[in-house]
Amino acid sequence: METSGAPQRLRGTTSWLLGQATTHAARLVSEALGAVGARRYHYSLLAALDEFGPASQADLGRRGGLDRSDVVATVNELADKGFVERRPDPGDKRRNIVTVTPSGVAHLRHLDRVLGQAQESLLAPLSAAEGEELVRVLNVVLEHQG
Amino acid sequence: METSGAPQRLRGTTSWLLGQATTHAARLVSEALGAVGARRYHYSLLAALDEFGPASQADLGRRGGLDRSDVVATVNELADKGFVERRPDPGDKRRNIVTVTPSGVAHLRHLDRVLGQAQESLLAPLSAAEGEELVRVLNVVLEHQG
């Protein structure tokens, strides 16, 4: 008989918990976004624009933790789809000012819903209270790192 | 004045929580392992061997969720460092049997400590009870996915 064991999860030490959890969650997020033709950078950029308003590309990178070069590519893609507009800053010829279009805001809301569903499916095995506690605790962790 | 704002964290919707958290945790894990010359696959493979004993490469892949091709490369690297041994299976000429060496086990213990420190630094902003609860809840989530 061909011993074809089903995929198993390593339990051993708790040290690998982070590795397992991040891999799983990252796949969830990427799949959810990919299903609607988006990627992490798309959401990062749209969310930054939605929350803080129009900005130069360099500022966008700082807001979302993206490299300047990746901002270029992402703005290109989002502009092609009509989700953002890029125009030169009249007051500083080095800069472009990037703005969200209404269509871009709608797309962001869509991505929000998609990500919300991904989060729900991740928290599915937990009680409502556990899920809320997990979200709260993760926010604490993220706030503490800056 | 050059407006050089410090990097900020997006808060907006809670939907992006997963994206933020996974990115942060993944970087922590990769940096911790990279500091001692290891990568995620190395730990996955060593841990699988340590927990379930010697196995063929295909089985190793299934145990740790690695692709067969990645198992080849990882076993190559680990074998070069003397952490595992690869020899043909006498009972099935298609297979290799991979075994951990004592040196490999020692290395795994080292990686365990390193990952434990990374986890501690991540949980630093939490109380002991919150940290344990987070670990417990994450285990529930991982068990539920298979």
Added chain:
DNA sequence: ACCCACTCGTTGGCAATGCCAACGATCAGT
């Protein structure tokens, strides 16, 4: 004994991710 379907290890490739270096243009402070 002969197929057939499957598994094995291996090679090679692909796309996404996250970085870094360098360039010319522009700006701010002196």
Added chain:
DNA sequence: ACTGATCGTTGGCATTGCCAACGAGTGGGT
């Protein structure tokens, strides 16, 4: 005017996680 910094942009690199294909080998069915 000179100097140093910032801007957008291009191009590159290493890692990560996958998938396809190959030749060699195995097991079941007939």
